[in-house]
Amino acid sequence: MSHVRFDVDEGICTITMDRPEVRNAVDGPMAAELHEAFLRFGEDDTLAVAVLTGAGGTFCAGADLSAVGDPERRNQLDPDGLGSGPMGPSRMEIGKPVIAAVSGHAVAGGLELALLADLRVVEEDAIFGVFCRRWGVPLIDGGTVRLPRIVGQGRALDMILTGRPVGAHEALQMGLANRVVPVGESLAVAHHIAEQIAAFPAECMKVDRASAYRQWDLPLDAALRSEGANGVPMVRSEGADGAQRFADGEGRHGTF
Numbered sequence: 001m002s003h004v005r006f007d008v009d010e011g012i013c014t015i016t017m018d019r020p021e022v023r024n025a026v027d028g029p030m031a032a033e034l035h036e037a038f039l040r041f042g043e044d045d046t047l048a049v050a051v052l053t054g055a056g057g058t059f060c061a062g063a064d065l066s067a068v069g070d071p072e073r074r075n076q077l078d079p080d081g082l083g084s085g086p087m088g089p090s091r092m093e094i095g096k097p098v099i100a101a102v103s104g105h106a107v108a109g110g111l112e113l114a115l116l117a118d119l120r121v122v123e124e125d126a127i128f129g130v131f132c133r134r135w136g137v138p139l140i141d142g143g144t145v146r147l148p149r150i151v152g153q154g155r156a157l158d159m160i161l162t163g164r165p166v167g168a169h170e171a172l173q174m175g176l177a178n179r180v181v182p183v184g185e186s187l188a189v190a191h192h193i194a195e196q197i198a199a200f201p202a203e204c205m206k207v208d209r210a211s212a213y214r215q216w217d218l219p220l221d222a223a224l225r226s227e228g229a230n231g232v233p234m235v236r237s238e239g240a241d242g243a244q245r246f247a248d249g250e251g252r253h254g255t256f
Helices: 028-043 109-116 131-135 143-151 153-162 168-174 186-198 202-217 220-247
Strands: 004-009 012-017 049-054 098-102 105-107 119-123 127-129 179-181
Touching: 004 028, 012 028, 012 186, 049 109, 049 186, 098 109, 098 186, 105 109, 109 127, 109 143, 119 168, 119 186, 131 153, 143 153, 168 179, 179 186, 202 220
Parallel strands: 012 049, 049 098, 098 119, 105 127, 119 179
Antiparallel strands: 004 012
């Protein structure tokens, strides 16, 4: 039985974690399904944006700890930190935008899956947290890497060390959430944002997105050179086309 749904509509795929009876906790087989879903998204040139969400009013409660003692269901643990992460796609480099539509709890490994996304649309009842702190389970799906990059070292360490719950509005204040919406509306709002992104010239957007991530590994001067080297071809292709459309009158007076 599949616990991950993959739905496609006009260039946008929705990846749904579908184990609501355990708050979408991820065991080994489900992690493999999530990994395969993101591979499929990355390899399909007709898909521009992915939306990651959870069924049943919860995003994801993390890894399914009941599977730890079951060799058929336990999550993958590579002692060298190689391979796919225990939650599935968490160590992938995804080349296209991902939006997380978060309702209910996004905690422990579920928080780490939300951090995988570029943007997080969060319902008012959402709770983030490193709840695995209380069980002695470490963050090994990107949490210690992505969380400080998104919210800053101090705020990240507050969450990582205390394991305290962080509500939607605090998440918005610290930059963990990009939008806070009423309960039940995160998926619709995420799809609306995805449609806006998908309507833009795709290659230019992907180059800018890649540059924003790549700069973390580079000194300032090298990051600026990389931005220019990757951006110039876009100016000559999609940028030239866009400039011509503007010159022809498109986009005047705030219309697009």
